[in-house]
Amino acid sequence: MRTTNAGRRDGLQSSEYVYRSLKEQIxxxxxxxxxRLIELAxxxxxxxxxxxxxxxxxxxxxxxxVLADPTRGMVVHAPDAREIEDVFxxxxxxxALAARLAAHRITPSExxxxxxxxxxxxxxxxxxxxxxxxxxNMRFHDVIYGAAGNGMLERLGRDxxxxxxxxxxLPFASGQRVSxxxxxxxxxxxxxxxxxxxxxxAASRAHxxxxxxxxxxxxLQEYAEKALG
Numbered sequence: 001m002r003t004t005n006a007g008r009r010d011g012l013q014s015s016e017y018v019y020r021s022l023k024e025q026i027x028x029x030x031x032x033x034x035x036r037l038i039e040l041a042x043x044x045x046x047x048x049x050x051x052x053x054x055x056x057x058x059x060x061x062x063x064x065x066v067l068a069d070p071t072r073g074m075v076v077h078a079p080d081a082r083e084i085e086d087v088f089x090x091x092x093x094x095x096a097l098a099a100r101l102a103a104h105r106i107t108p109s110e111x112x113x114x115x116x117x118x119x120x121x122x123x124x125x126x127x128x129x130x131x132x133x134x135x136x137n138m139r140f141h142d143v144i145y146g147a148a149g150n151g152m153l154e155r156l157g158r159d160x161x162x163x164x165x166x167x168x169x170l171p172f173a174s175g176q177r178v179s180x181x182x183x184x185x186x187x188x189x190x191x192x193x194x195x196x197x198x199x200x201x202a203a204s205r206a207h208x209x210x211x212x213x214x215x216x217x218x219x220l221q222e223y224a225e226k227a228l229g
Contacts, residue, residue: 015052018042019059026065026076027165033078037066064163081216088212091160092205095141098157099188099204101148103197110147114140114189118182125178133178138165140185144192144204177214184210 022042025031042053057074060066069075079087102110121136141161145154184207191199 013052014046014048015055018046018048018052019056021046022056022060023063023065023162026060027162029166031076033076033166035076036069036072037074037076039074063159085212085216087160087163088208088215091157091164092208092212094153094157094160095144095208096201096205098145098148098150098153099192099200100197101150101153102144103192103195103200105149106147106192106195110143111189111193113143114185114192117143118185118189121185122182125182137181144188147192180210181207 022031022037031037037057039050039053039057043050046053057066061068061074065077066074067077117136117140121133121140124130124132124136138161141157145157148154184203187203188200188207191203
């Protein structure tokens with residue numbers, strides 16, 4: 001966590017800047033689950049007083065990204081497999097609804113963007129550029145939510161995607177899973193291109209269900225390895 005006062009964006013209050021920066025580090029995985037968050041150390045890193053740090057941590061706690069540990073103080077929240085599965089179940093429903101709505105409303109321009117994203121994702125996979133694959137995956141879902149044309153749905157979906165983002169790097173560590181993700185994305189695009197809401201919803205549900213099963217399985221495996229280690 002290396003940030004200096006000189007790197008602060010103009011126009012942002014200290015608490016807002018600290019909040020956004022910490023949140024990005026948490027959802028991107030730069031700050032790992034169970035990492036201890038010490039107010040004084042964070043204040044020194046950002047070149048601010050402890051007050052904006054405290055305000056930022058309070059907002060992150062409200063979003064369930066950090067929590068108060070009885071012995072260690074504030075730490076990055078480490079969801080268990082059940083919690084991750086619960087979030088994926090809700091996201092599956094939201095993504096399915098977004099795909100259904102998008103099938104009615106998507107424009108040729110948006111369909112073109114989805115095709116470009118899928119192709120760029122495939123190229124990144126072939127080139128072994130994992131970070132570009134992850135970015136392409138996020139953009140793919142952003143386009144569908146935008147095409148759905150429902151602001152409330154888009155806000156709810158964005159909040160869940162930020163929570164899930166901490167775990168969406170797991171599938172991209174497996175070449176086989178990434179190949180399957182590409183096929184699932186193509187199935188969604190084909191359904192959207194056909195303006196078939198039922199097919200779009202089904203393809204989206206299948207995609208998120210597979211992602212949920214994979215991530216939960218990997219989390220359980222990680223916990224088992226820690227217990228044995």
